Amino acid sequence: MVKQLAIRNLKRSIQDYRIYLFTFTFSITIVYLFQSLVNQQTSIALSQNQLGLMNTILRALEGVNIFVVIAFSALLAGANGFLLKRRQQEFAIYYALGMKQHQVAQLLALETFGTGVIALILGIILGVAISQIMILMTAQLFQTTVINYQFLFSWIAILKTSVYFLIIIIGIFLLNYWQLKRYRITSLLKNKQKTYELKRVLQQRLVLEWSGATLLILSGYFFLQSTWFSKYFFVSIIVSLCMILTCIWLNITSVKLVFQLLIRSKYHYLKQLRFVTIRTSWQQINEHLWSIVGMSLLIVSAWSILTLSFSYRHTSEAVIQTIAPYDATIVFHSYESDKVASPVDLLLEKGVDVKALGDITMTNIYTTETTLNDLLAEYNMANASLYTFFDHGAPSFLRVITYDDYVNIAQLLGIEPIRTRGHEVLFLTNMDDMLPVFEDYLQTHETIDIDGQRYGIREDGYIKLGIENEDFSRQMLIAVVPEREAKWPQYTTVLNVMYDQKKSMQAEQLLDEMYQTLINFDEKQNQYDTQYGSFSVLTKQHVSEQVIGETALVVYIGMYSSIIILLACATLLSLHQLTFVIERKSEYQTLLDIGSSKKQMYQQLKKQMIVYFIVPVLLAFPQVLAILWLMVKLALEIEAGSTMISLAVSTGIIILIIGGYCIVSIQSGWRMFMKQK
Amino acid sequence: MSEILQVKQLEKYYGKNGVLTKALDDVTFSVERGEFVSIMGPSGSGKTTLLNCIATFDRMSAGDILIEGASLANMSASQAETFRRDQLGFVFQEFQLLTTLTAFENIALALTIQGVKEPNVTKRIMTIAERLDIVGILDKFPSQLSGGQKQRVAAARALVTNPVLILADEPTGALDSKSANQLLETLKYTHEQDQTAILLVTHDALAASYSDRVIFIKDGQFFNELYRGKENRNEFFQRIMEILIVLGGQNG
Numbered sequence: 001m002v003k004q005l006a007i008r009n010l011k012r013s014i015q016d017y018r019i020y021l022f023t024f025t026f027s028i029t030i031v032y033l034f035q036s037l038v039n040q041q042t043s044i045a046l047s048q049n050q051l052g053l054m055n056t057i058l059r060a061l062e063g064v065n066i067f068v069v070i071a072f073s074a075l076l077a078g079a080n081g082f083l084l085k086r087r088q089q090e091f092a093i094y095y096a097l098g099m100k101q102h103q104v105a106q107l108l109a110l111e112t113f114g115t116g117v118i119a120l121i122l123g124i125i126l127g128v129a130i131s132q133i134m135i136l137m138t139a140q141l142f143q144t145t146v147i148n149y150q151f152l153f154s155w156i157a158i159l160k161t162s163v164y165f166l167i168i169i170i171g172i173f174l175l176n177y178w179q180l181k182r183y184r185i186t187s188l189l190k191n192k193q194k195t196y197e198l199k200r201v202l203q204q205r206l207v208l209e210w211s212g213a214t215l216l217i218l219s220g221y222f223f224l225q226s227t228w229f230s231k232y233f234f235v236s237i238i239v240s241l242c243m244i245l246t247c248i249w250l251n252i253t254s255v256k257l258v259f260q261l262l263i264r265s266k267y268h269y270l271k272q273l274r275f276v277t278i279r280t281s282w283q284q285i286n287e288h289l290w291s292i293v294g295m296s297l298l299i300v301s302a303w304s305i306l307t308l309s310f311s312y313r314h315t316s317e318a319v320i321q322t323i324a325p326y327d328a329t330i331v332f333h334s335y336e337s338d339k340v341a342s343p344v345d346l347l348l349e350k351g352v353d354v355k356a357l358g359d360i361t362m363t364n365i366y367t368t369e370t371t372l373n374d375l376l377a378e379y380n381m382a383n384a385s386l387y388t389f390f391d392h393g394a395p396s397f398l399r400v401i402t403y404d405d406y407v408n409i410a411q412l413l414g415i416e417p418i419r420t421r422g423h424e425v426l427f428l429t430n431m432d433d434m435l436p437v438f439e440d441y442l443q444t445h446e447t448i449d450i451d452g453q454r455y456g457i458r459e460d461g462y463i464k465l466g467i468e469n470e471d472f473s474r475q476m477l478i479a480v481v482p483e484r485e486a487k488w489p490q491y492t493t494v495l496n497v498m499y500d501q502k503k504s505m506q507a508e509q510l511l512d513e514m515y516q517t518l519i520n521f522d523e524k525q526n527q528y529d530t531q532y533g534s535f536s537v538l539t540k541q542h543v544s545e546q547v548i549g550e551t552a553l554v555v556y557i558g559m560y561s562s563i564i565i566l567l568a569c570a571t572l573l574s575l576h577q578l579t580f581v582i583e584r585k586s587e588y589q590t591l592l593d594i595g596s597s598k599k600q601m602y603q604q605l606k607k608q609m610i611v612y613f614i615v616p617v618l619l620a621f622p623q624v625l626a627i628l629w630l631m632v633k634l635a636l637e638i639e640a641g642s643t644m645i646s647l648a649v650s651t652g653i654i655i656l657i658i659g660g661y662c663i664v665s666i667q668s669g670w671r672m673f674m675k676q677k
Numbered sequence: 678m679s680e681i682l683q684v685k686q687l688e689k690y691y692g693k694n695g696v697l698t699k700a701l702d703d704v705t706f707s708v709e710r711g712e713f714v715s716i717m718g719p720s721g722s723g724k725t726t727l728l729n730c731i732a733t734f735d736r737m738s739a740g741d742i743l744i745e746g747a748s749l750a751n752m753s754a755s756q757a758e759t760f761r762r763d764q765l766g767f768v769f770q771e772f773q774l775l776t777t778l779t780a781f782e783n784i785a786l787a788l789t790i791q792g793v794k795e796p797n798v799t800k801r802i803m804t805i806a807e808r809l810d811i812v813g814i815l816d817k818f819p820s821q822l823s824g825g826q827k828q829r830v831a832a833a834r835a836l837v838t839n840p841v842l843i844l845a846d847e848p849t850g851a852l853d854s855k856s857a858n859q860l861l862e863t864l865k866y867t868h869e870q871d872q873t874a875i876l877l878v879t880h881d882a883l884a885a886s887y888s889d890r891v892i893f894i895k896d897g898q899f900f901n902e903l904y905r906g907k908e909n910r911n912e913f914f915q916r917i918m919e920i921l922i923v924l925g926g927q928n929g
């Protein structure tokens with residue numbers, strides 16, 4: 001009996017509560033997909049480095065997963081609780097018919113696990129299917145190819161996903177059982193009818209509130225722009241927080257104002273059933289105003305994260321060129337400041353003929369006793385991203401190279417070197433943020449003192465150029481001095497290599513072997529150690545793999561978390577709407593009774609749902625634009641062009657998810673209405 | 678042809694697990710254009726079922742209903758919708774106003790569904806609102822209105838489309854006697870002014886005494902009918918009470 005009832009209920013809930021099953025299935029699919037990344041490793045061509053990065057990604061995702069599982073449990077338990085509430089009366093009847101507590105529990109268990117298992121099967125099938133496509137994306141992200149294409153099917157991923165969701169299902173069951181036990185039969189049988197009271201808000205007050213909020217945000221923005229920002233860091237934080245709160249306030253008043261204005265426009269208002277749509281939507285939105293604004297903020301974060309993670313990928317190419325301009329850099333750190341032996345000769349002894357690799361330059365780096373703070377103290381707070389590079393505690397000393405070495409480097413890269421006049425110094429940096437600093441500094445200074453020696457400088461005497469490969473930009477300032485032989489101590493010699501076209505493969509392979517040996521700390525006997533000093537090596541390939549790997553990490557985690565946020569929001573919106581349909585079915589019925597056609601009714605339901613789904617998205621959009629605009633403005637590594645493309649892609653994803661849920665909600669809602677009337 | 682509504686051998690069964698309830702059994706009567714007819718009977722006698730069949734909310738099991746000569750039995754769902762929209766007006770016991778709309782908008786609903794546009798919507802609403810004395814409350818929401826006011830708004834919604842037949846299922850059931858009388862006076866007035874036919878289901882003899890004719894049904898079957906003729910309301914009321922005593926059972 002209980003079994004039959006459970007099966008019947010199961011069939012019904014699958015039809016009626018598609019949203020619940022949808023969310024359940026999709027969440028399983030997503031968790032499976034990211035679990036199955038483990039398997040994708042074997043099918044794509046990944047270097048040793050990339051494999052390491054892939055493992056970092058997987059570990060990071062593992063951490064995200066715990067958060068995801070918790071979020072999904074809450075979401076699904078909430079959704080299921082909603083369905084249960086709808087069925088209060090049904091359960092009351094079961095009790096009234098003499099069903100025992102344990103039988104009701106059994107029924108609930110069968111239903112919960114039944115739905116869970118169906119969702120698990122559907123979700124994993126969908127996951128397996130999508131992972132076949134996702135591997136292409138992974139390969140693309142790592143900028144490599146699929147070498148060994150095979151049907152991807154990961155038992156481990158299935159097992160892990162199943163365990164996660166079994167825990168969730170058990171949690172849902174316990175929660176709902178507890179919820180059901182709390183109901184008293186009498187209250188179960190009572191059908192509460194909500195009464196709606198609409199507060200009228202004065203339009204003038206709304207306009208005032210709205211302009212006030214806008215003004216506050218704008219003035220907050222200009223405050224942060226001003227020099228005050230750098231001087232009172234704490235105040236700025238408080239101002240930023242206030243701006244976020246004001247944003248929420250602005251959101252709320254905007255919604256109110258728009259609806260008030262719509263209601264005021266009498267002529268258009270009374271066309272067809274428009275006024276019913278507007279009034280009813282307003283009613284629904286007003287009732288959930290806070291949660292809608294909350295959701296719009298969540299959508300803002302998902303939307304921005306998606307966009308930024310996509311444009312991160314677009315900018316990586318330019319980044320690599322900036323931080324690793326050479327095919328390879330070999331650095332010799334000598335133990336003594338006096339030059340005892342040539343690094344080229346030392347390398348030759350170790351079996352590495354650098355000169356045979358291609359064109360090379362040798363650059364001596366001297367360390368002065370002047371610190372960066374001595375020179376640039378006034379810019380210490382100019383830019384939040386530079387702040388960390390200035391010396392705090394430990395002084396960072398200015399490093400210099402000779403003009404001859406600079407000319408060699410420029411020629412190696414095929415750039416025209418800047419000519420200097422007389423006793424002049426040039427500034428080099430590989431940090432974009434430093435360029436405006438130099439521009440300002442060189443306009444306001446005519447000379448510069450380095451360890452008591454005075455040099456001339458001129459307005460255009462700076463250039464963006466890295467003197468060695470690095471895995472991120474950190475050459476704030478390298479000064480090029482006019483001396484032939486500098487008098488400062490010199491511990492570091494940099495060998496920059498541009499491979500010979502014909503031998504680039506072998507060269508890369510050779511240096512990669514050297515790199516692998518050097519970064520392997522376990523190996524005590526480092527074959528590249530000499531009695532005079534030690535070597536390090538970094539090829540462009542290494543840097544590029546590193547950057548691409550980081551990009552993949554950012555894109556994956558961004559996609560993962562934002563899609564989950566979106567699923568959660570869409571599900572909540574759906575559940576709100578379906579609750580409304582059920583609560584107000586008698587009002588819809590009235591519409592039918594007084595002569596509106598079924599088609600009009602369907603249109604009505606559809607419009608209301610669309611409005612409800614669209615409002616948080618519309619609220620989110622200007623905020624997303626503002627965030628992106630700020631990002632493009634503040635972070636120089638994000639450029640407007642690629643951000644626009646990414647914005648289009650992420651908008652597509654948002655429309656797909658929210659729109660999909662909207663369509664399913666319309667269908668479910670209509671079905672519920674037609675069945676329950 | 679002066680008959681606006683003809684009910685012919687109407688039967689309605691509700692079946693559940695093979696057990697049939699006969700809610701209506703061979704009911705036949707007709708309503709003339711501009712006639713005011715009441716239907717009375719004990720609780721469960723099938724009054725609401727009858728009204729629902731005429732309103733096409735419910736499908737009949739056998740027999741036929743003709744409205745202005747058109748048979749409801751052969752009517753498609755969409756024809757029924759159009760018919761409901763253009764020919765009928767409803768007043769319900771529970772008012773059935775939309776809580777999210779103002780009184781004005783509730784009345785406007787009936788017109789906009791028909792596709793009537795501004796400024797005709799406002800014009801027609803103002804006319805009917807004056808007649809029903811609700812001009813002052815048009816901007817209020819149902820939750821701010823008394824029962825009598827709500828029912829007058831509901832009546833305005835039914836009357837504003839100038840229907841040929843108004844169906845009212847115990848419209849005074851939830852009202853105090855003063856509001857009830859006020860509503861019935863208005864219905865009577867409209868019926869006389871516009872020659873609108875009214876079919877009023879009620880358990881209240883006083884309400885029924887406003888009409889031209891009272892049809893009594895019992896256990897889903899036609900029981901009796903009374904014509905008012907030239908009597909005044911009070912005399913008619915007395916005769917209705919007499920029948921009710923014979924009819925017995927609990928009214929409702």
Ligand SMILES: Nc1ncnc2c1ncn2[C@@H]1O[C@H](COP(=O)(O)OP(=O)(O)O)[C@@H](O)[C@H]1O
Nearest residue numbers: 691698700719720721722723724725726727929
């Ligand atoms: N939807 C329904 N399903 C089953 N039986 C019904 C339904 N509606 C009414 N009935 C039955 O039909 C009979 C007439 O009901 P109704 O028309 O509501 O009576 P009245 O309005 O005169 O009180 C009653 O016996 C009632 O139980």
Ligand SMILES: [Mg+2]
Nearest residue numbers: 724725726929
């Ligand atoms: Mg009834």
